[in-house]
Amino acid sequence: MTNGEQSGWCEALYEAKAAELILYGRALGLSHGEAEDVLQETFLALMRMVAPPLGKLPLEPEHYCVRSYRNRALNHRRSLWRRLTRELEAFAAGHHWFEKSSDETEQSMQTAAVDCLAALPVEQREAIVLKIWHRFTFEEIGGLLGISPNTAAGRYRYGLRKIKHQLEGIVYERERNEITGDAVAFLASAPGVGDA
Amino acid sequence: MKSLETRLRSWRPRRASATLKWRLFLARAANVPRMVRFAGWLTPATACALLTMLILNSENAVPASGHRQPSIMAMMSNQSYAVFATSRQSEQNNLSAFSFDWTNGSGSGSNLSFTPFRKQTD
Numbered sequence: 562m563t564n565g566e567q568s569g570w571c572e573a574l575y576e577a578k579a580a581e582l583i584l585y586g587r588a589l590g591l592s593h594g595e596a597e598d599v600l601q602e603t604f605l606a607l608m609r610m611v612a613p614p615l616g617k618l619p620l621e622p623e624h625y626c627v628r629s630y631r632n633r634a635l636n637h638r639r640s641l642w643r644r645l646t647r648e649l650e651a652f653a654a655g656h657h658w659f660e661k662s663s664d665e666t667e668q669s670m671q672t673a674a675v676d677c678l679a680a681l682p683v684e685q686r687e688a689i690v691l692k693i694w695h696r697f698t699f700e701e702i703g704g705l706l707g708i709s710p711n712t713a714a715g716r717y718r719y720g721l722r723k724i725k726h727q728l729e730g731i732v733y734e735r736e737r738n739e740i741t742g743d744a745v746a747f748l749a750s751a752p753g754v755g756d757a
Numbered sequence: 758m759k760s761l762e763t764r765l766r767s768w769r770p771r772r773a774s775a776t777l778k779w780r781l782f783l784a785r786a787a788n789v790p791r792m793v794r795f796a797g798w799l800t801p802a803t804a805c806a807l808l809t810m811l812i813l814n815s816e817n818a819v820p821a822s823g824h825r826q827p828s829i830m831a832m833m834s835n836q837s838y839a840v841f842a843t844s845r846q847s848e849q850n851n852l853s854a855f856s857f858d859w860t861n862g863s864g865s866g867s868n869l870s871f872t873p874f875r876k877q878t879d
Contacts (some may be wrong), residue, residue, distance in 0.1 A: 572782050583771035660769040693765050
């Protein structure tokens with residue numbers, strides 16, 4: 562593979578996977594900046610591997626990227642200093658994991674879901690992100706994490722159930738507020754008893 | 758559960774910053790990292806060299822060259838000289854002690870007298 566082909570191939574892979582890998586980094590507990598740093602490391606290593614002296618092309622580039630990214634992210638997460646800066650960044654920036662939605666209702670649901678996702682244990686979060694946004698099967702998740710497909714499925718379902726409960730609570734609260742609001746508006750618009 | 762999965766899948770993960778792509782692909786293609794790396798050490802090195810030259814060329818930096826030593830430094834290093842300098846110069850520096858006698862004398866055609874540094878009292 563020549564330099565031009567290699568660069569084009571890597572760029573296409575980057576376009577396809579960058580956002581999902583950053584989300585995976587967030588699920589593994591990194592800040593957005595750290596997730597980007599790890600993404601850069603991953604792609605630099607991939608480009609070195611594919612470049613002429615070695616010239617090795619991974620069999621499943623997307624899966625290779627996810628595996629390589631995961632290993633680097635776990636190494637990156639260990640540093641105490643990085644952990645402190647991550648905490649500070651999370652405190653300052655909050656959980657902004659997805660592109661913002663123009664729909665206000667959808668945006669509030671998204672915020673609530675991300676808060677709930679961030680509160681889940683890393684194992685469940687990881688399984689959810691891999692299954693939903695990376696479209697991995699449970700066999701593939703099990704192979705990546707070194708667990709059985711059943712365990713992966715269990716983590717996924719348990720985590721998703723928690724998110725569902727959380728979101729149902731929010732929807733219920735909102736509907737109740739809307740009904741109360743409508744009732745108050747109706748009563749306010751009604752004529753007084755003395756006027757009737 | 759299915760609808761929740763579909764809903765979650767519809768949310769697009771936050772994109773990587775544009776500079777990351779630039780660093781990875783465009784800057785490599787243009788061979789910019791070498792220049793950036795070069796500038797990375799050249800800039801602080803130049804700043805250090807300039808600072809060193811400034812310090813070495815400063816008058817305060819060479820205490821051995823006696824003729825270039827400023828009087829302030831000499832006064833601070835020698836307290837008795839400082840006292841001398843203060844007492845010797847105080848008379849000349851006290852402007853209020855001066856009065857221009859010739860302006861008050863008969864030699865002047867002016868009928869205005871000169872009174873230096875008198876504060877106005879209302």
